[in-house]
Amino acid sequence: MAERRRPWWERQWAPDARRTGGGAGTGAPSSGTRPALAGLTGARRARGGTRAAEALGAWDRALFRRVAERHWPRAEEVLPRLSRGADHSKLWLGVAAGMVLSGVGGRSARRAAVRGTASLAVASVVVNTVGKGAFRRERPVLDEVPVIRRLKRLPRSTSFPSGHSASAAAFATGVALESPGWGAAVAPLAASVAFSRVYTGVHYPSDVLAGVTLGAASALAVRTVLEARRRVPPAQPLVEAPALEEGRGLSVVANPGSGSADLLEEVRRALPQATVTRWEPDADGGGDLPALLDEQARRAAGQGGALGVFGGDGSVGAAARAAHRHGVPLAVLPGGTYNHLAQDLGVTGCQDIADAVTAGHAIAVDLARFTPLRDDGGAGGTDGTGASGETGGTDESGGTGGTGGHFVNTFSLGAYGDLVEVRERWSGRVGPWAAGLIAAVHVLRHSRPFEVRVNGRPRSLWLLFAGNCSYHGPGGGTGGARRFNLADGMLDIHLVRAGRWARTRLVASALAGVLHRSPVHAAVRGRRLRLTGVEAGTVCSYDGETAPAPSALLLDKERTPLTVYRPLPPWLDGPLRPDT
Structure with missing residues (x-):
């Protein structure tokens, strides 16, 4: 042969x-x-x-x-x-x-x-x-x-x-x-x-x-x-929260468009005494979800109970604002496509949060905000309280082009919203690393840089990201990392600068797996960030929602944190109160 x-x-x-x-x-x-x-x-x-x-x-x-x-x-x-x-x-x-x-x-x-x-x-x-x-x-x-x-x-x-x-x-x-x-x-x-x-x-x-x-x-x-595999920071201490047996006193608002009907039935089985209200959007997809959440939070406050939310990041963000306004604890039930806060709380299913609500296990969670300023950098609104740190909210106006708001996960200007959407759309198919690369290429091809003054310094940026609390892992907040302390008082700020060969250098860094070390990427942690001179037409994204960005704004946090239910680690057995 x-x-x-x-x-x-x-x-x-x-x-x-x-x-x-x-x-x-x-x-x-x-x-x-x-x-x-x-x-x-x-x-x-x-x-x-x-x-x-x-x-x-x-x-x-x-x-x-x-x-x-x-x-x-x-x-x-x-x-x-x-x-x-x-x-x-x-x-x-x-x-x-x-x-x-x-x-x-x-x-x-x-x-x-x-x-x-x-x-x-x-x-x-x-x-x-x-x-x-x-x-x-x-x-x-x-x-x-x-x-x-x-x-x-x-x-x-x-x-x-x-x-x-x-x-x-x-x-x-x-x-x-x-x-x-x-x-x-x-x-x-x-x-x-x-x-x-x-x-x-x-x-x-x-x-x-x-x-x-x-x-x-x-x-x-x-x-x-x-x-x-970096060492996990120490766990947050528990704070006082009412123990609601079988969910009695818990008012849950469900956004059925964010999760399946089976998950909603699981909520009812896990918390049979809870009041579950379905939010029904209008025929055109609208409807006042924040008003419904505010009504249920007021009801929970009168009963000495808590507010629950079943939905995605946008629904959770709106519920956090209502719970903070009325001073009631918040129970986050994972019912959306993306459940970032629930993941960082360690909530993997409805039974986890049911156990926490029944036992009264909760932690403090920062509530971050962006407040419009006058074009000269002063406080927005009629009373000027936005910059002083006393109050903040979605009804404050200042500068031009947008209003303020709160966020429990992320705030961004520029292409970050598209980056997250494309990355998470592909991550289940090709893995997080390849999905991040696909998202970076897509965003850099279809977006353009914008001009802004960051703490008074002019910058040309592809995107600006501010995470509520510190993210840990490769890439920081831009790489799908996690938060281990949800009340550290910090903003995790990332900037991707525009300039000569910026797109090529950014993609090369993503390919090498060193995006957070790229010369066009800057990261810092701070307690506040002032942005002025934001270009008209720039869109801001916060907790899955989008809106026109104010021409000048201040990023900081509310002085009083949220109280949010979270499950204990499985290796902790027996009763455990905040003072133990």
């Missing part, structure tokens, strides 16, 4: 049994006949892949030959020893130990050493189990490499990719992500190790480039995992 003709990529990278020296299949360097590293024997077919392989091989051979022929002063005394020292990662383990023991940089240096070592371990596993097994490329011929440069003990593994280069890049990148100072110190050493692999003749330049890329990617992957 005739032997199967191998595809071009196997013929390009696989060891050639006709060569002399290291023997077929061993991958060891040899000093015999020059290999056909780039060409395809007898390949005259006009294939794009073949031409690309030939071009890569020609570039590889030419650059390898130039390095071998050039004289590098004093390099023969250093680079071969450095290359041997990096065998089995001994060099990098020694550097990590030195970083820890030196005391320079304190905790940051220790974390950098751990992160660099973890990145190195991941890169080594990937190279040795996947990379070298998938690409059976033979080592270069040593004919053109001066004897003084050659390693005494030649590696026996295949050539592509370079494991030493991957380990060096992984360690240096991991260190730099945690401690830029130590990263700058380690980078020249890592670059020297990578170059030494070509200098000593054991790797082609493309092997080294592939190893460096793989090592850097491994460090970024480790960074993502470590930040996602």
